[in-house]
Amino acid sequence: MPAKANVIELEQDLAFQKREWRVNLLTWFALLVMMAACVLGLFGHGPLSSAEVSEPSSFFRVEYERFLRYGSASRLRIHARADATGSLRLSLGQTMVERFELRGITPGPDTAEAGPNGIEYRFAGAPGADVVIEIDVVPIARGSVHARLGSADSELAFRQFVYP
Amino acid sequence: MDTVFRALAIYVILLFVLRGSGKRSLSQITTFDFVLLLILGEATQQALIGDDFSVTTGILLIGSLVGIDMTLAFLKDQSALLHRWLEGTPLIIVDHGAPLTDRMQRSHVDESDILAAARERHGLERMDQIKYAVLERSGGISIIPS
Numbered sequence: 001m002p003a004k005a006n007v008i009e010l011e012q013d014l015a016f017q018k019r020e021w022r023v024n025l026l027t028w029f030a031l032l033v034m035m036a037a038c039v040l041g042l043f044g045h046g047p048l049s050s051a052e053v054s055e056p057s058s059f060f061r062v063e064y065e066r067f068l069r070y071g072s073a074s075r076l077r078i079h080a081r082a083d084a085t086g087s088l089r090l091s092l093g094q095t096m097v098e099r100f101e102l103r104g105i106t107p108g109p110d111t112a113e114a115g116p117n118g119i120e121y122r123f124a125g126a127p128g129a130d131v132v133i134e135i136d137v138v139p140i141a142r143g144s145v146h147a148r149l150g151s152a153d154s155e156l157a158f159r160q161f162v163y164p
Numbered sequence: 165m166d167t168v169f170r171a172l173a174i175y176v177i178l179l180f181v182l183r184g185s186g187k188r189s190l191s192q193i194t195t196f197d198f199v200l201l202l203i204l205g206e207a208t209q210q211a212l213i214g215d216d217f218s219v220t221t222g223i224l225l226i227g228s229l230v231g232i233d234m235t236l237a238f239l240k241d242q243s244a245l246l247h248r249w250l251e252g253t254p255l256i257i258v259d260h261g262a263p264l265t266d267r268m269q270r271s272h273v274d275e276s277d278i279l280a281a282a283r284e285r286h287g288l289e290r291m292d293q294i295k296y297a298v299l300e301r302s303g304g305i306s307i308i309p310s
Contacts, residue, residue: 008296008308013253020186020252021270027184071214164173 043163044069053158054079059130060154064147068139068162073103078133080151082125090133091120093148099162100137100145107133118148167221171228174212178204179250187252187303188272251301258297261310271299281305 041049044067054061059081068074082088090109092102097118109121125131139145139162149156212225240247257268263275278297282288286309295310 008256008298010254010256010298012255013248016248016253017255017267023184024186027181030184031181 041067043067044072044074051158053156055154055156060151060156062149062156062158064158064160066160068160070139070142070162070164073136073138076135076137076149078135078149078151080131080133082123082127082129082131083152084127086125086127086129088123088125088131088133089120089151090123091150092118092135093146093150094118095145096137096147096149099139099141101140103136103138105133105135167224168228170212170214171225172232174208175229175232178208183250183252186272187255187299187301254301255299256296257299257305258291258294260296261292261294263291263297267299273299273305278305278307282307282309 037043039046041047043049044065049065049067050063051066052061052063059079061079063077063079065074078090080088080090094117105121107123110124111122113120113122123131123133139160142162142164145160145162147158147160213221236250240250255267255271257264257271257273258278263278268274268278275291278294279288279291281297281304282291282294286307288294288307288309293309294307296308298306298308300306
């Protein structure tokens with residue numbers, strides 16, 4: 001029961017008030033930790049979030065963000081090499097097609113073909129040239145995403161997490 | 165479905181952050197507190213509606229927020245403990261003209277705040293004219309003159 005002060009009728013409770021002050025301190029600490037985590041990129045857009053996956057045997061490499069936010073745009077930067085005919089194939093796994101809205105691809109592909117395992121894009125370039133392709137995506141589903149990107153015979157798999 | 169969960173998430177987060185930050189944080193005492201409140205409102209709005217500007221979403225959001233608030237009010241009536249945690253308790257910070265400095269420090273109140281409240285509401289000039297100053301649940305300071 002809250003102790004009533006002697007003269008003034010007041011629902012003052014010092015024991016509770018001390019607990020509340022402790023909670024205030026904890027909240028302050030938690031907010032500082034959250035801010036630090038945000039700066040470091042635990043919620044996306046920072047050093048902890050930037051990641052890269054590559055195939056040691058090829059020139060196929062993807063720069064991506066580990067942590068994304070629902071509805072907030074993110075960019076995949078793909079490094080690949082065109083084949084001897086100057087053609088470059090890039091396939092996006094079905095999970096990516098389902099869980100991301102594709103906002104744009106730079107440079108634009110020559111063709112896009114939908115298949116049971118996702119979308120395959122074809123780009124034309126100089127034979128054997130190293131090409132950088134940027135894909136802007138917006139997550140439209142929350143939670144963990146197992147993304148797959150393929151080029152020629154190689155495939156890269158990586159995991160991203162989409163915050164609500 | 166999404167709208168209700170958004171409303172619930174934002175309501176709960178705001179409740180935790182604002183209650184957790186103490187009585188004085190957003191009691192609109194200073195100009196900056198007021199500005200902070202406006203910015204919070206703006207940030208909250210974006211998270212609540214996203215890019216859906218339909219009237220239906222607006223109606224659902226208003227209904228959800230008021231519904232959550234009414235449910236919480238009901239639960240507070242049922243549980244004194246919950247009521248205390250959600251609303252806080254008042255605290256005496258000046259007792260017969262003597263400032264209780266430890267309580268004031270921990271509540272982020274200084275003597276000038278108390279004297280300002282005493283001047284504004286009762287035209288008092290000095291601390292010894294104050295019988296009690298109470299830091300209310302709302303974060304405001306009420307003065308009982310001696």
